[in-house]
Amino acid sequence: MNDRAKAAPSCVFVIFGAAGDLTRRLLMPAIYNLSRAGLLAEDFKIVGVARGEKSDEEFRAELDGSIRDFAEGSDSDGPWTWLRSRVNYLKGDLTDTATYRALGERLEKAGRENALFYLATPPSVFAPVIEHLGRAKLLDESGGGWRRVIIEKPFGTDLESAKALNRKILSVMSERQIFRIDHYLGKETVQNIMVLRFGNGIFEPMWNRNHIDHVQITVAETVGVEGRGKFYDATGALRDMIPNHLFQLLELTAMEPPTCFDAEAVRTEKAKVLQAVHPFGHNDAERSVVRGQYTAGTVNGKAMKAYRQSPDVAPDSRTETYVALKLMMDNWRWAGVPFYLRTGKALETRHSEIVIRFKQAPFALFRDTPVDSLTPNDLVLHLQPEEGVTVSFGVKKPGPKVAMRGVEMRFDYKDYFKVMPSTGYETLIYDCMTGDTTLFKRAEEIEAGWRIVQPMLDLWAGGAMDAPAPYRAGSQGPKEADELLARDGRQWRALVGPDRP
Ligand code: BG6
Numbered sequence: 001m002n003d004r005a006k007a008a009p010s011c012v013f014v015i016f017g018a019a020g021d022l023t024r025r026l027l028m029p030a031i032y033n034l035s036r037a038g039l040l041a042e043d044f045k046i047v048g049v050a051r052g053e054k055s056d057e058e059f060r061a062e063l064d065g066s067i068r069d070f071a072e073g074s075d076s077d078g079p080w081t082w083l084r085s086r087v088n089y090l091k092g093d094l095t096d097t098a099t100y101r102a103l104g105e106r107l108e109k110a111g112r113e114n115a116l117f118y119l120a121t122p123p124s125v126f127a128p129v130i131e132h133l134g135r136a137k138l139l140d141e142s143g144g145g146w147r148r149v150i151i152e153k154p155f156g157t158d159l160e161s162a163k164a165l166n167r168k169i170l171s172v173m174s175e176r177q178i179f180r181i182d183h184y185l186g187k188e189t190v191q192n193i194m195v196l197r198f199g200n201g202i203f204e205p206m207w208n209r210n211h212i213d214h215v216q217i218t219v220a221e222t223v224g225v226e227g228r229g230k231f232y233d234a235t236g237a238l239r240d241m242i243p244n245h246l247f248q249l250l251e252l253t254a255m256e257p258p259t260c261f262d263a264e265a266v267r268t269e270k271a272k273v274l275q276a277v278h279p280f281g282h283n284d285a286e287r288s289v290v291r292g293q294y295t296a297g298t299v300n301g302k303a304m305k306a307y308r309q310s311p312d313v314a315p316d317s318r319t320e321t322y323v324a325l326k327l328m329m330d331n332w333r334w335a336g337v338p339f340y341l342r343t344g345k346a347l348e349t350r351h352s353e354i355v356i357r358f359k360q361a362p363f364a365l366f367r368d369t370p371v372d373s374l375t376p377n378d379l380v381l382h383l384q385p386e387e388g389v390t391v392s393f394g395v396k397k398p399g400p401k402v403a404m405r406g407v408e409m410r411f412d413y414k415d416y417f418k419v420m421p422s423t424g425y426e427t428l429i430y431d432c433m434t435g436d437t438t439l440f441k442r443a444e445e446i447e448a449g450w451r452i453v454q455p456m457l458d459l460w461a462g463g464a465m466d467a468p469a470p471y472r473a474g475s476q477g478p479k480e481a482d483e484l485l486a487r488d489g490r491q492w493r494a495l496v497g498p499d500r501p
Contacts, residue, residue: 008034008433010041011114011146012107016094016129017121018048018059022152026183027120028063029071030425035079037420039430045110046087049099059089072421094125100136107138113145116432123154127168134172141177150179150432153244154235155441158457159450166443179432180446184245185439186424189383189413193252193354194266196381196389203379204257206358208333214488216355217249219343219383220495222299223350224473225321229312236319238291238456241343243449247274249383250327250341251445253354254334263438267445274448276331280455289456290469290480292322294346297473304346304473318460320468321345324481326488327452338488342481346473349495352383357490366402375406378493387419388412 013031015023034040048059063084067074074080090106092099107115117133119126130149133139139147151169156162169178184190197203206212219241225232232240251270258265280288296306307313307321322344329335358377375394382388389411394404413419431439459465469478476495485491 005037005039005430007039007041008044008430009114010043011116011433012045012047012110013429014047014049014103014115014117016049016117016119016125018089019050019052019062020120022120023048024062024066025070026423026425027118027429028066029074030423030429032067032071032074032080032083033421033423033426034430035083037426039426040083044086046083047090047103047106048087049090049092049094049103051091051093053091054089056087056089060084060087063087070423094121094129094132097132097136100132100138104136104138113143114147115145116148116150118150119152121152123152123157126151127165130169130172139173139177146177146435147173148177148179148432148435149173150181150429152181154239155180155244155446156450157235157239159447159454162446162450166447170443175442176437179428179437180441180443181428182244182248182441183424183428184248186422186426186428187383188419188422189381189387190249190252191427191439193249193381197252198257207356209335209337211358212337213357213359214338214340214490215253216353216357216493217246217253217339217341218355218492218495219246219249219352220347220477221343221345221350222347224294224299224304224346225307225310225313227311229310232321233313233317233319236291237321237323237343237345238453242323242325242341243446243453246341246343247449247452249354250274250339253356254329254339256333261438263436266438267442271442271445271448272331273329274445274452276329276334277452278328278330280452282455282459285455285459286465288326288484290322290324290478290484291320291460292324292344292471292478292481293317293319293468294321294344294473295470297346297475299346299348299474306473307346318467320460322347322468322471322477322481324477324484325456326484338490340485340490340492342477342492344471344477347495348474348476350385351495353493354381354383355379355493356381366404375404380493386412387414 015027017023031046067080090102092102115138119129121129133149139149141147156165197207251273254273255269256272258269294307297304308315308317324340324342327339327341329337329339356379358379360374375392378392380390382390391409392406395407397403397405428439469480471478482492
């Protein structure tokens with residue numbers, strides 16, 4: 001990103017939840033990467049707010065560990081020495097008015113009018129913090145500087161709660177000031193979807209129902225629920241991943257070209273995708289959605305306990321750790337083209353990709369080469385951990401007989417570019433400081449995402465559906481997910497890791 005960019009305007013970066021995991025693992029390393037790339041203003045400052053009693057120096061020493069453990073290729077001099085001297089700590093309870101008064105004094109003392117408030121907190125305090133910021137006039141821009149808030153997911157737990165949170169936010173600040181983050185939009189390969197589609201002449205003419213048979217979007221993880229049992233058991237894979245990360249991928253894959261690359265134009269086209277998703281009725285929700293839960297198994301050679309045996313998970317939990325669904329789109333470009341989405345934990349390999357499966361050649365021209373054995377023409381966008389694009393097609397095997405074989409053309413980012421260390425948050429933080437909202441979500445987009453999944457949440461909450469289908473940790477997911485595609489005469493692309501062809 002430093003190819004294009006100059007240092008962001010100066011500001012005070014306030015982190016609520018400064019003692020938490022997000023700050024340690026992602027935010028501080030990301031801010032550090034920005035400083036290494038020369039993208040922070042000379043008088044940039046950080047104020048970390050948390051409950052514990054500690055001095056500035058103690059807080060800085062904690063962050064030394066965060067940079068050492070989570071920032072790739074970090075050093076102890078140079079950028080970190082500079083950045084660490086810009087860090088201060090404020091002890092405060094986020095539900096106490098005094099905290100915001102003290103913060104206001106700090107901002108005044110820093111003489112800085114621009115302030116960015118990052119809510120790296122549990123979701124239960126999003127609304128109270130925002131209310132307090134409003135009441136303490138910390139969001140007031142009448143002094144000339146800007147005041148912005150970044151809010152993490154989960155944004156609500158269903159449609160009603162998301163609407164309520166949006167109402168609360170918009171009662172104390174304008175839409176322009178709020179930055180609803182989805183870290184998937186900070187990933188280079190995710191941003192590349194738009195560049196690939198709209199910066200090239202060869203893809204877009206085929207990017208529609210005339211040529212595309214179906215689309216598969218996969219975010220497969222090998223990690224289990226780890227230490228997040230309490231959050232996860234109340235959340236599940238659907239809420240955790242679908243209305244946010246997977247819908248972002250869906251939107252970028254299915255959106256119409258915007259009229260220009262400006263935030264409103266891009267966000268408007270993305271929002272239209274969700275509006276076009278065919279609503280689930282009671283029966284569809286049952287037929288088009290599969291949920292699974294992992295049982296004990298082996299992942300990457302290591303034993304993994306069953307989900308129900310994880311700390312803070314109910315022993316009879318019906319929470320899904322895997323979800324697969326089929327969506328149809330009611331619009332001109334995509335009518336009749338299924339989009340299959342799947343995501344799960346404790347799977348065989350960590351692999352995220354978007355597969356565009358093109359329609360087969362219309363008939364079997366070559367003798368002895370039945371059409372059903374033709375190599376599918378897939379354009380695969382590999383998002384992580386490999387980053388690149390492959391196209392698969394059939395070629396003639398050398399020899400006197402006409403026989404076909406599937407081959408792949410492959411582009412790998414690492415072969416062409418020196419990839420800068422990145423957590424995925426750098427671009428998003430920088431964009432917020434420069435006021436670019438393109439990669440952030442508007443209220444309507446969040447609500448549209450929840451509206452699509454709400455019938456499934458209702459169905460599951462009613463207890464009418466069977467418990468999630470079991471799948472072995474380290475497998476490809478429940479067989480019911482295969483059946484979802486098999487009913488349409490299709491199958492998932494196998495989840496393959498970097499070591500398997
Ligand atoms: C988070 C989810 O938003 O995204 C996690 O809460 C999930 O459950 C994570 O593991 C996946 O992100 P990434 O960047 O590792 O694909």
